[in-house]
Structure formats: structure tokens, C-alpha cells
Amino acid sequence: MKECPKLVELGRRQFLRGGAVAAAGAAAVSVVAPTPARAAVPAARVDYPANRLANIKDLKVNEPMQVNYPDIDSPGVLIKLGAPVDGGAGPDRDIVAYSTMCPHKGYPLSYNAADKTLNCPGHFSRFDCEKEGQQVWGHATQNLPMFRLTVDGAGDIHAVGVDELIYGRTRNVLNEDAVSLRRG
Amino acid sequence: MTYKSGTDQLPIPPKDAKVQNVTCDFCIVGCGYKAISWPVDRQGGPKPDENAFGEDLTQQQGAESAAWYNPSMYNVVRQDGKLVHLIIRPDKECEVNAGLNSVRGGRMGETRYSDQTGTMTARLGQPMVWRYSQMMPTSWDDSLSLVADVTRRVIEEMGEDGVIVSAFDHGGAAGGYENTWGTGKLYFDALKIKNIRIHNRPAYNSEVHASRDMGVGELNNSYEDAELADTIFVVGANPLENQTNYFLAHWVPNLRGETLDKKKQMLASEPHAAAKVIIVDPRRTVSVNACETVAGKDNVLHLAINPGTDLVLLNALLTEVVNKGWQAKNFITQHTSGFDEAVKANRISVEDAAAVTGLRSEDIRKAAQWIAEPKAGGTPRRTMLAYEKGLIWGNDNYRSNAAMVNLALATWNVGREGTGCVRLGGHQEGYVRPSDAHVGRPAAYVDQLLISGQGGIHHNWATDHFKSTLNAEEFRRVYRRRTNLVKEAMDSVPYGDREAQLEQIVAAVKRGGLFSVNVDILPTQMGEAAHVWLPAATAGEMNLTSMNGERRLRLTERYMDPPGAALPDALIAARMANALEASFRRVGNETYANKFKGKFDWKTEEDAFMDGYNQHAEGGKFVTYERLRAMGTNGVQEPVVGFENGKLIGTKRLYADAKFKTDDGRAKFMKTEWRGLQVAGRDQQKEKYAFLINNGRNNLIWQNAFYDVHTPFVRERNPVAPIEMNPGDMEKLGLKAGDLVEVYNDVGSTQAMVYPTPSAKPGQAFMLFIAPTGQVGNVISKGTNEFMIPNYKNVWANIRRIGHVPSADAMSFKSIEYPKGL
Ligand code: SF4
Numbered sequence A: 001m002k003e004c005p006k007l008v009e010l011g012r013r014q015f016l017r018g019g020a021v022a023a024a025g026a027a028a029v030s031v032v033a034p035t036p037a038r039a040a041v042p043a044a045r046v047d048y049p050a051n052r053l054a055n056i057k058d059l060k061v062n063e064p065m066q067v068n069y070p071d072i073d074s075p076g077v078l079i080k081l082g083a084p085v086d087g088g089a090g091p092d093r094d095i096v097a098y099s100t101m102c103p104h105k106g107y108p109l110s111y112n113a114a115d116k117t118l119n120c121p122g123h124f125s126r127f128d129c130e131k132e133g134q135q136v137w138g139h140a141t142q143n144l145p146m147f148r149l150t151v152d153g154a155g156d157i158h159a160v161g162v163d164e165l166i167y168g169r170t171r172n173v174l175n176e177d178a179v180s181l182r183r184g
Numbered sequence B: 001m002t003y004k005s006g007t008d009q010l011p012i013p014p015k016d017a018k019v020q021n022v023t024c025d026f027c028i029v030g031c032g033y034k035a036i037s038w039p040v041d042r043q044g045g046p047k048p049d050e051n052a053f054g055e056d057l058t059q060q061q062g063a064e065s066a067a068w069y070n071p072s073m074y075n076v077v078r079q080d081g082k083l084v085h086l087i088i089r090p091d092k093e094c095e096v097n098a099g100l101n102s103v104r105g106g107r108m109g110e111t112r113y114s115d116q117t118g119t120m121t122a123r124l125g126q127p128m129v130w131r132y133s134q135m136m137p138t139s140w141d142d143s144l145s146l147v148a149d150v151t152r153r154v155i156e157e158m159g160e161d162g163v164i165v166s167a168f169d170h171g172g173a174a175g176g177y178e179n180t181w182g183t184g185k186l187y188f189d190a191l192k193i194k195n196i197r198i199h200n201r202p203a204y205n206s207e208v209h210a211s212r213d214m215g216v217g218e219l220n221n222s223y224e225d226a227e228l229a230d231t232i233f234v235v236g237a238n239p240l241e242n243q244t245n246y247f248l249a250h251w252v253p254n255l256r257g258e259t260l261d262k263k264k265q266m267l268a269s270e271p272h273a274a275a276k277v278i279i280v281d282p283r284r285t286v287s288v289n290a291c292e293t294v295a296g297k298d299n300v301l302h303l304a305i306n307p308g309t310d311l312v313l314l315n316a317l318l319t320e321v322v323n324k325g326w327q328a329k330n331f332i333t334q335h336t337s338g339f340d341e342a343v344k345a346n347r348i349s350v351e352d353a354a355a356v357t358g359l360r361s362e363d364i365r366k367a368a369q370w371i372a373e374p375k376a377g378g379t380p381r382r383t384m385l386a387y388e389k390g391l392i393w394g395n396d397n398y399r400s401n402a403a404m405v406n407l408a409l410a411t412w413n414v415g416r417e418g419t420g421c422v423r424l425g426g427h428q429e430g431y432v433r434p435s436d437a438h439v440g441r442p443a444a445y446v447d448q449l450l451i452s453g454q455g456g457i458h459h460n461w462a463t464d465h466f467k468s469t470l471n472a473e474e475f476r477r478v479y480r481r482r483t484n485l486v487k488e489a490m491d492s493v494p495y496g497d498r499e500a501q502l503e504q505i506v507a508a509v510k511r512g513g514l515f516s517v518n519v520d521i522l523p524t525q526m527g528e529a530a531h532v533w534l535p536a537a538t539a540g541e542m543n544l545t546s547m548n549g550e551r552r553l554r555l556t557e558r559y560m561d562p563p564g565a566a567l568p569d570a571l572i573a574a575r576m577a578n579a580l581e582a583s584f585r586r587v588g589n590e591t592y593a594n595k596f597k598g599k600f601d602w603k604t605e606e607d608a609f610m611d612g613y614n615q616h617a618e619g620g621k622f623v624t625y626e627r628l629r630a631m632g633t634n635g636v637q638e639p640v641v642g643f644e645n646g647k648l649i650g651t652k653r654l655y656a657d658a659k660f661k662t663d664d665g666r667a668k669f670m671k672t673e674w675r676g677l678q679v680a681g682r683d684q685q686k687e688k689y690a691f692l693i694n695n696g697r698n699n700l701i702w703q704n705a706f707y708d709v710h711t712p713f714v715r716e717r718n719p720v721a722p723i724e725m726n727p728g729d730m731e732k733l734g735l736k737a738g739d740l741v742e743v744y745n746d747v748g749s750t751q752a753m754v755y756p757t758p759s760a761k762p763g764q765a766f767m768l769f770i771a772p773t774g775q776v777g778n779v780i781s782k783g784t785n786e787f788m789i790p791n792y793k794n795v796w797a798n799i800r801r802i803g804h805v806p807s808a809d810a811m812s813f814k815s816i817e818y819p820k821g822l
């Protein structure tokens, strides 16, 4: 997929800004002054920032890299699986990214490199990183949210969307500013 | 492609959203939920003072947040005719589940009927009758008068034994005190129906006759006892998948040692440690895996027993306990009878038992020790003994059940904190009916009656024998043939000519035909053969009371409208009774008509509750809807013994006074001699076929998948029901993950999808029970025990490849076990 470079850049700036703000004080990240528009019936889907997560060169096969998307409070992993998969990005169609908050009760998932699954110490749920986060076994009533990725010519990997509701949110993008930035 | 809902935001309930009590529709655990609803054209906001949770929803919520709800918990439904948003989310305040949802209960929102979001639009909303060669919608009056007239004609010709009934007897959705009473009053009071069966087995019997005969009701402890036990001894159960939140919220904390403080505080005079657990199951389940993960391997003893030999193990444990002198001598003398005789009759050495069960002698000794060796200082150990379908539907139900209770009584592990001798349960319970004594014991084997051409009309309440019986192939074949005879007969005269219809139907019945009436919430496989469908409401579309596995009684409030004209089963039963009265009166049979007179005037399900539970259940007189509503999702544990200061007073555990349910108050020991595989032909089957076809439930699917077949998230994982197979066995048969196989033996054949399972023993396969796309009942022979309890479990068959499941390639076939060392 081709990505508008301007959006990518905006997304990147937004990502950096988010990080910087987080460093200054985590609570500040998601403080939102609700605009009057929020009271209206929400749009069918939220607008996502396009955030640079890494460059292909940074990834080693089957070694997860911690990322955050769409904002600093939403942890995830970026993995180069080493073999093409459905939903995989990049020239080898093998790069995937997932939320690592368990969609059951929000415990942090950990990666099992031996079988490429994300596993929950909370209540033993398992998600398959080679099958778009399909729950192999568990208590979540949805499959694992996957961050949609694009990779540009320079090998920069950007997250541009999320395909399921992220744990602990009623709205995947908490920070309204990110949305208005992208709209700009 | 893995299913994703594409939802990335959900409406927020405003501060003044309506909040109602819900108990999960599904399993025995009965987790507490709240239904939160508000008008469709309103919304709350993300700030704490703008939403029903008082939470700042602009922030990421932490783990176990009470404020998080997800797409599966949400829907748009009608409430008193008006559209509302609805969230059904687990209740943190409920002691049962402490805010946990399982993958089954957590999907109540999306399994509601909604024209707006398109979920469960398969629900039956209108009565339907067979006319002009298809099922056609009609009115309640028309459908019920047809049912009543045919029922009357059958009774005139054959007596009441010609009326064959299948009916739920449990709690939770499709059951509950209102509906068991409604149907019970119709069939056991107004009528005296003898040929009746239950939803999951072919007769009207108890799965735990033995325990009851010994004076020990099968649900005798509290979920808290699993937090207090020194040892949990489980036979034939897989609690992580079948009693999920009971296991997660009560067993796991004890296994992790997190309940030590509570133990020390409540039971101060004895030493305590984190619990040990013994699991008896031929199969290594995810329960075994989870126990090892949280308790460490040293505290988990998995006894992977030879299928069907539980009784030998239980007798050996009793023998070993007595040999060591670990039995509760005073308790046995003062509160039981028959101990010496039972010990003598059941005696078997550990070595002999090891030979039969395939277990190691030292493991049997270790189990005896963990169950009964007194703790330091000589205080008796507290062991909770639990069992479910592996024992109930395994070999020799009555004796195996009795052997379990023997062991519990010998060690006084019933009626004390941290103990109990309990079934873990499937559905919730909700039984209140007039006496069923006339049904007799053994009860009629209803499915065999139907196969042998008996009966003229079949009233079927929310059961689907096509999936949930044994000898299922023959049953389906005969049932279709018999009901088809009636369909053809009905087609031969105009529907509007009732007398001609009746004449044709009765003539067809005399030729071996069967008229079939199906009361259900959704179309079923057996319903395809029926002549009348009556649409039922489910929990939440009606007020419904049930109790869970610790006898916890709660009211699920009505939070939405049923689809179309659907009604609570209790009220359908009442209308059916009134229609029967009218039919008999019309033909001048006043005596018969008067059997129904004045008994079914209920206008609401609450009327049925007051007539049934309030008047007939133990302690029922204290209980009303209003009082239950006030008790919220925690409810009250039965039997209710009083009402004080605005609260119902319950009973935490049974037999705390060591007075048992026998004439003399003493619990009875039983002789439980081993007699091999009790059902005729199974030994030979075992010799002849290569695979044990063990079967049971899995985590994802509730019951016979009646909702799940309509849910893409589940369907994707079960395009065809899985069969777990050892990879070595797969290789020998040339099988790959996702291959479609035929399972076949001397009884019949069925299909399943291969799921490679490294932990499966060679030669032991495991199928999903009562699955819609491959019924294991096809290969299970019709034999039962002396009380008509089937042995569904100990079945052998061969396996061969017949193809590949087309959608299987999108599925993950990775191990379902939580990885070691993570
Ligand atoms: S454990 Fe049982 S009662 Fe609890 S949510 Fe799951 S299905 Fe419902």
C-alpha cells in the first residue's frame, strides 16, 4: 500500500511528541479537552495516526521489538516472523505487530519464540502471531488486535490502524489531538 | 483470514443508564454480570461524571478494569418496544467470578437477538406449523390448539404413555425454576407423563443417584471451600474449560498460595500450605497444564488412568486409607452406617489396582496420602473431592459415584470448611417440580421407545436428540421416518379442515408415525423433523431464577424483549395446558378437562415462580423476586432459611451438622465392587478398534453450540468439530492438521477435523461432545447402566481420512497448552 508521505510525517511527529510528553509526565499524554463534536454520534471508525515504529533493518527474525501504538499507553510488539503470513507487511510479508494487552483482562502478554505465540500469564490465553492474532485458546471474546502496518521504500515501518478494540479503551485512539493532526 | 470485528470504538453508557442483575446464561458457575442499558439516541461521555462507571475513559484502563466492555458484550436491542444500547459485562462485586468472564459468558451481548445489529436473527419469533409442505408462521392460538387436539387424540388412542416428552430440567437460560415448574406442573401434575427424558440423556434420571441414595446431596459445599482446601481431588473433570471462573477465581488462588492468609484467619488452629491437586483423567487437559503452571509440578498429581477404571482407583484409595488408619473414626461411628461391609467388599490392594488402572503404585499411595494423611499435629486434612462427566458418563456410573462418596465419608470430607464431595456440574440448576415418583426407577429409556415405534406425539422442550443422544444414527433415521409419515399425511388434506387433519395424523400415527412439537429459541436439527415450532424466550428476555454449583440462587432480570411473539417456557406450558383443557372440554370430556382447570392462570413468569418455587422449594416461602433483586448478583445460597433485616439468609454448606439425607440421618457407605466395563460389547470394541474416542467439552463452545454456530469468532475455530490426536498416530494414518476424518465402528460413523495434540496419548483421541457438525453419538452404542445412564466416554473406533476441511487453512492448530517456563 502507498502511504501519503505527509501523513506519515505527521504521524511520526505525533509519535515523537507522544513520547516526549510521556517523559515529562505520563498522565499528561491522554488529557483531552473534549471538543463539542465529541458529543455527537461518533464516526463509524476512528482516525488513526500513522506512527513510525522502526526500520526493517532494526528487526531480527523472531525477536520481538516493543512498540507503542496508537499512543504511548498502548503497548505492542513488532515481529519479523521470517516467513510470509496473512496480514504480514514488508517485502517478505512477514512483519506483524500486535497489541500486548490481553483482550481478556489486560494482563501483559509475553512472546514465546518457540511457537510464535503471545501468551497471557493472567488466565493462560494464547494468540497465534502467524495467524493475525487468532486466539488459539483462551477467554478473550475477540482475537488479538493487530496493528496494521505499511513499509515505505526506505524500509520504515509505520503503524496506520488497529483492527479490533484495544483492551481497556472504549475508543482505540484516546488522544483526540492525534486525530486532528492527521486530518490537518 | 482471522475474524476481526473491525470495531474500534463503542458507545458509552451515561451516568443514569439502567443497571440490572444478570447471572450468566450458561455454565454451572453462574457468574455475576450486569446489564447496562440506555436509550439508543443518548450517549454518556468519557469523563468520570459523564458515564455510568464513574471512570475517566480518556485514559487507558489498567488490568482487570471494571469499566472495560468489548464488542462482544455490546448490542442494540429492544426494551419495552424501544431501542436501547445494551452492555452485559461481568460484575466485580460478584463473589463467584470477581469480574471475570469466560469466552462463553463474555459473549452474551453479541448472542442477543438484534434486528439492528443482525445478531441471532435466526431466533424463532413466531409459532410455526407444518402446512402446505413447509413450516409456516401462525398464531399462538392456532399452533397451540393444533398441539392440544393432537395430544388429546393421542391420549384417547394410547393413554398418556403415548405422549413422549423431552424437557430441560436444569437452570440457566432454557431452564430455571419458573420453566421447570411450568413444564413440571403440566406433565407431572395435570398429566402423569412417564415417558419423559432430559436434555442430555435418554431417560429421566439423576446422574448422581448413588450420592443421593447415600444421603449426600451432590452440591454440598461452597466455592470458598476450594480456597480453603489442603488438597483438591478431581475425577473426570476439566474445570478450566468447563467451570472456568470457579477454577480461575477460587482454585488458582489456593494453588498459588494466595489464600494462605484467609486459611490462617478462618482455620487458625491448624497448619496450612498452598493446595495440592490430584487430577484423574486419561487425558492431559489444559486444567492439568494450568495447575502445573500455578502450583508447580510437585504439587500436581495427574493420574492418567486407563479409561473406565476410576472405580478401581477409588476402591484402592479407600483400602489404602483404611490400611493406614487415616479414616475419620469418630465421624464414621457417629454419623454413618455400612462402613465395615463396604471396606470389606471394596477391598483391593494398591498393586492390583495399579495393574488395572495402568497407574504406578507409588502414585496411588501418594494420592491416598495427599487426600487423607493427617496434617502436622494430627489435624485431619481438608480435601475437596470433585467429579463430573468423566465419572458420571464414564464406566459404571452408580458404583463409581458411590465409590467417590465412600472415600469422602471415610475421610469426613463433607460438611467441613475446605472439603466437599461435589459434582462440578454442567448447566446451572433450577429444579422445582411436582413429584416425579410415577416415572419410576429405572426410568423409561425414551430414545429406545421412540426407535421402537412407540408413542404418538413428542413434546420437545429445548432438547436436540439428533446431537445429544447415543446410538444417534439409528435415532435420527427412525425419527425422520416417523415424523415424515405424519407430514405426508398432513399434506393430503387442507390445513383449514382441522377434523380431516386430525384424522390423517391419527391414522399416520397408527401406521407408526409420530407428531413432533418443538419448543425452542432457535431452529434445531431435530426441529427440522417437527410439525410445530413454538418460540421461547430466554433469560433476560424474561425474569429467570437459577442456582449455581454452590447452590447460589439469583434472579436474572428481564433487560430486553424476546423476539417477536416468543414467550417464557413457563407461560407456553400454561397456554398449552389451557389449550388442552379447551380441547377436552370441546369434545365433552369434562373429567379430563378438569385436570387442568384453575392450575395455569399465570400471567407472568413471576406468577409461575410464586406458584412453584415459593410454594414448593425448601425455604422457598422466604423468597420473592423483590427480595432476590435486592440480593443482587451475590444472591443467597440454598436452602434459604430466613429473611432478616431486609436480607435473605442462606446456607453456606450442607451437612455441617453431620445430619445426612437418610431416614436415620446417617450417611450410608456402599459396596462398589468392580465389574469391568459395564456396558455390553465395549470390551470387544476395545479389542477390535484402534482408538479410544474419548469426548467432552471445550472452552470455546457452550453446550451443543446453538449460539456458537451463528458466531463467526467461534465458527472460525470450529468449522467442523475438532478431534484431538497424537501426532504419531496422525503420521501413521497419513493425516495433517485440519484433515477431515471419519470415525467409524460397529455402531456407526461420524466426522471430525484433526487437531494435532502432542499431549494426547497414542491410541486415544478426543472429540467434542454433541457437536453440530459431527455427532460423537453416532459411534456410541445404546447400552446404559441399570438406571439408564449412558456410558458416552468409553468408546472405541477406527479413524480414516476423507478429505480436508476447506476453511481449516485459516485456523491456527498450535498447542492449546500454556507454554512451560514463560
Ligand atoms: S464460567 Fe460459566 S457462568 Fe461463568 S461466564 Fe463462563 S460460562 Fe458463564
Ligand code: FES
Binding pocket: A102, A103, A104, A105, A106, A107, A120, A121, A122, A123, A124, A125, A138, A139, A140
Ligand atoms: S487477562 Fe489474559 S487471559 Fe485473562
